[in-house]
Amino acid sequence: MIPAAGTSAAAPAIARLSALAPLDDADLDLIVKAAANAQWLGRRNELVRHGEALTRPSLILSGWAARIRDLSDGRRQLLYLMLPGDLIGASACDDAVAATSVVAISEVTLCRLPRRSELACGAGLLKAYNASCALDESYLLAQITRLGRLNAHERIADLLLELHDRLALAGLAGGGRLPLPLTQEMIADMLGLTSVHVNRMLQQLRREGSITLAGGMVMIHDPAGLADLVEYRRATVC
Amino acid sequence: MIPAAGTSAAAPAIARLSALAPLDDADLDLIVKAAANAQWLGRRNELVRHGEALTRPSLILSGWAARIRDLSDGRRQLLYLMLPGDLIGASACDDAVAATSVVAISEVTLCRLPRRSELACGAGLLKAYNASCALDESYLLAQITRLGRLNAHERIADLLLELHDRLALAGLAGGGRLPLPLTQEMIADMLGLTSVHVNRMLQQLRREGSITLAGGMVMIHDPAGLADLVEYRRATVC
DNA sequence: CGCCCCCTTGAAGTGTGTCAAATCGGGTGG
DNA sequence: CCACCCGATTTGACACACTTCAAGGGGGCG
Numbered sequence: 141m142i143p144a145a146g147t148s149a150a151a152p153a154i155a156r157l158s159a160l161a162p163l164d165d166a167d168l169d170l171i172v173k174a175a176a177n178a179q180w181l182g183r184r185n186e187l188v189r190h191g192e193a194l195t196r197p198s199l200i201l202s203g204w205a206a207r208i209r210d211l212s213d214g215r216r217q218l219l220y221l222m223l224p225g226d227l228i229g230a231s232a233c234d235d236a237v238a239a240t241s242v243v244a245i246s247e248v249t250l251c252r253l254p255r256r257s258e259l260a261c262g263a264g265l266l267k268a269y270n271a272s273c274a275l276d277e278s279y280l281l282a283q284i285t286r287l288g289r290l291n292a293h294e295r296i297a298d299l300l301l302e303l304h305d306r307l308a309l310a311g312l313a314g315g316g317r318l319p320l321p322l323t324q325e326m327i328a329d330m331l332g333l334t335s336v337h338v339n340r341m342l343q344q345l346r347r348e349g350s351i352t353l354a355g356g357m358v359m360i361h362d363p364a365g366l367a368d369l370v371e372y373r374r375a376t377v378c
Numbered sequence: 379m380i381p382a383a384g385t386s387a388a389a390p391a392i393a394r395l396s397a398l399a400p401l402d403d404a405d406l407d408l409i410v411k412a413a414a415n416a417q418w419l420g421r422r423n424e425l426v427r428h429g430e431a432l433t434r435p436s437l438i439l440s441g442w443a444a445r446i447r448d449l450s451d452g453r454r455q456l457l458y459l460m461l462p463g464d465l466i467g468a469s470a471c472d473d474a475v476a477a478t479s480v481v482a483i484s485e486v487t488l489c490r491l492p493r494r495s496e497l498a499c500g501a502g503l504l505k506a507y508n509a510s511c512a513l514d515e516s517y518l519l520a521q522i523t524r525l526g527r528l529n530a531h532e533r534i535a536d537l538l539l540e541l542h543d544r545l546a547l548a549g550l551a552g553g554g555r556l557p558l559p560l561t562q563e564m565i566a567d568m569l570g571l572t573s574v575h576v577n578r579m580l581q582q583l584r585r586e587g588s589i590t591l592a593g594g595m596v597m598i599h600d601p602a603g604l605a606d607l608v609e610y611r612r613a614t615v616c
Numbered sequence: 617c618g619c620c621c622c623c624t625t626g627a628a629g630t631g632t633g634t635c636a637a638a639t640c641g642g643g644t645g646g
Numbered sequence: 647c648c649a650c651c652c653g654a655t656t657t658g659a660c661a662c663a664c665t666t667c668a669a670g671g672g673g674g675c676g
Contacts, residue, residue, distance in 0.1 A: 209523050211609055217526040219519050231515070233508040237614065239516045270471040277469070278477045280518045281457050285447050287525035288455040288570030292632070323654065332526030337632055339656060371449055376475065530664070561622065575664055577624065 149249065150175035152310040153201050156225025159309050160275070161267035170265060174251040175201055181248045187228065188242040194229035196252045197269065203248035204321055206330075207240045218330040220280060221245075221303070225310040227253070230269040246321040278375040279306075287332045292341045294370040295331045297350065300360060301372045316360040320353075387487065388413035391439050394463025394548040398513070399505035408503060412489040413439055419486045425466065426480040432467035434490045435507065441486030442559055444568075445478045456568040458518060459483075459541070463548040465491070468507040484559040516613040517544075525570045530579045532608040533569045535588065538598060539610045554598040558591075 148154075154171055157163060163171075178201055181187060187198065187205055200222055207220040219240060222228065228242060230253075259266045282302060286295045303320070307313035324342065325335040333341075345351045350366055352359040360366060367374075386392075392409055395401060401409075416439055419425060425436065425443055438460055445458040457478060460466065466480060468491075497504045520540060524533045541558070545551035562580065563573040571579075583589045588604055590597040598604060605612075 207519070209519070211523075211527060215527045217523045219522050231511065233512050236512055239512075239519055239613075273469065274471050274474055274477075277515075277518075280515070280522065281445070281447070281477055284457050284518065284521055284525060285449075285455045287522060288568075289449060289453045325654080330526075334633055335655085336634080336657090340632095343656085375477075563622080572665055573623085574625090574666080578664095581624085 148172065148175065149178065150201055150251075152224040152312050153199050154225075156310040157199075157265070157268040157272075160271035161264050163264040163268065167264040167268075170254065171199070174199070174253055176251075178249045178251045181244045181250070183244055183246060185244045185248075186241055187244060187248065187250065188238045188240075190238055190241040192238050194236050194238055196255050197230040198228040198250045199253050200224050200226050200228070201249040201251060204245040205242050205248050206245050206326075207242050208329075209240055216329045217332070218326060220276070220283065221330065223303070223306055223310065224312060227269065227272045230256075231273050245326060275375055282373075282375065290370065292331070292333055292337055293344065295333070296327070296338065296341050296345065297366050297370045298372050299327070299331060300351065300358060301363060301367050301370070302375075304360060304363065305374055316363045318358050318360075319356055320358045321356055386410065386413065387416065388439055388489075390462040390548040390550050391437050392463075395437075395503070395506045395510075397547050398509035399502050401502040401506065405502040405506075408492065409437070412437070412491055414489075416487045416489045419482045419488070421482055421484060423482045423486075424479055425482060425486065425488065426476045426478075428476055428479040430476045432474050432476055434493050435468040436466040436488045437491050438462050438464050438466070439487040439489060442483040443480050443486050444483050444564075445480050446567075447478055454567045455570070456564060458514070458521065459568065461541075461544055461548065462550060465507065465510045468494075469511050483564060513613055520611075520613065528608065530569070530571055530575055531582065533571070534565070534576065534579050534583065535604050535608045536610050537565070537569060538589065538596060539601060539605050539608070540613075542598060542601065543612055554601045556596050556598075557594055558596045559594055 150171055153175070154163075154168065157167075157171070181203075188194070202224050204224075205222040205228075206218045207222070209217045209219055211217075222242065228250075229236060229238070253265070256266060256269060259269075279302065282298070286298050290298060300318070300320075304313050304316065304318045307318050312319065322330075323335075324338045327333075328335040328338045331338070342351075342353065346353060349361060351361065366372070388409055391413070392401075392406065395405075395409070419441075426432070440462050442462075443460040443466075444456045445460070447455045447457055449455075460480065466488075467474065467476070491503070494504060494507060497507075517540065520536070524536050528536060538556070538558075542551050542554065542556045545556050550557065560568075561573075562576045565571075566573040566576045569576070580589075580591065584591060587599060589599065604610070
């Protein structure tokens with residue numbers, strides 16, 4: 141925990157937050173200290189329960205989680221994926237209540253950060269909270285467009301491109317290469333499809349040479365070309 | 379209470395904001411003054427252009443607008459409907475940039491409100507901003523679930539129920555009755571369907587006695603029953 | 617009257633879902 | 647090291663929700 145931030149378990153999270161807003165030593169110190177007593181959660185565990193009060197923002201240090209909504213007949217929608225460096229409950233409302241459950245998709249470690257009201261006005265971390273919220277919103281909007289107006293092939297390509305960019309922010313992806321710790325069923329629940337169809341579309345993407353899948357990693361061979369094809373638009377940091 | 383607020387053009391907006399957070403006379407005065415120089419926009423006009431800086435929050439006084447995303451091949455997605463009393467750009471980030479265009483769906487009047495930074499810490503209006511942002515988010519999540527996991531019949535019912543509740547907040551709907559100034563094509567673009575299919579589903583809803591459509595008004599005959607059927611969950615004010 | 621926009625209806629096509637079974641691969645225990 | 651198991655992926659045949667294309671009708675309005 142003590143050594144250089146570059147090698148600590150918080151490195152991806154710090155990379156992302158630094159990319160969102162310039163952080164000074166005090167901010168970094170805050171994060172490193174918080175990361176020192178991180179919390180571990182196994183797959184399928186709930187990080188946040190629907191309706192629960194969000195006392196303090198959480199920072200994902202490693203692993204993936206998802207905001208999720210279940211219907212009584214078994215249908216399930218992954219609303220939003222949360223990646224390392226993502227914040228939960230950093231929105232403007234300090235006394236907010238969780239609008240959805242958040243469950244761990246892989247093993248997750250996370251830590252608690254200060255509430256907005258505990259931060260100095262103008263602190264870099266506060267700016268990072270704001271930027272993170274703005275990005276959250278743009279990813280939600282992207283998800284709506286995916287589900288509403290893209291076909292299965294485009295949905296998958298678009299999602300992969302978004303994940304690549306988001307992970308790249310945390311230094312966890314680059315050059316078209318990204319980890320993908322999702323089952324095809326989870327991808328289906330994210331994209332409003334069935335796992336069977338996701339499987340077929342992934343194969344099509346492979347056959348047409350757009351991607352390679354191996355060992356939980358995806359390689360997007362021509363990110364720019366694919367982005368053009370599905371009209372992917374990169375979210376802008378506010 | 380400001381005298382005659384009940385009859386002013388800002389009445390629905392004030393009703394909604396008051397429902398989100400208790401407003402004192404100073405807050406109400408601010409709104410009424412702002413509403414005094416309202417701005418008028420005709421159908422299809424852009425309230426906000428994509429990428430434009432959001433200098434100050436806008437309050438919709440009357441009419442409907444929508445956040446929208448257009449694809450180059452003509453496909454179009456309505457991301458989010460904005461109703462009287464809704465705020466544009468009230469999020470945490472004062473220096474944010476519009477993530478999407480906002481266009482007027484009907485004739486719209488709106489006014490500018492103070493930025494967050496110009497409001498007293500703890501002001502009722504600031505709380506209303508926060509609550510409004512929280513609601514925005516839960517409506518976005520609801521939209522994702524609709525598009526991802528509900529079929530056409532359920533999507534329409536769910537949307538009508540949401541609109542009813544949202545309009546009721548501003549005193550513009552109640553008892554299952556609400557205005558609906560949308561063409562079927564707009565509903566289609568909102569719900570990721572074609573206008574042809576929206577038409578058929580609306581007829582089915584009428585035939586099965588769920589709704590009545592007349593003169594731009596919808597009557598939902600058994601809101602609770604329908605809500606149960608499509609598993610509609612009312613958004614909670616934070 | 618004629619135009620335009622919106623709603624309505626029908627017939628045919630297709631993308632995606634459903635169901636079911638086979639295969640793969642990684643763990644675990646004997 | 648093998649046997650077994652379980653979850654995940656893969657494949658095929660078929661069904662259906664929704665789209666597409668096309669034509670017609672209604673109502674407001676210049």
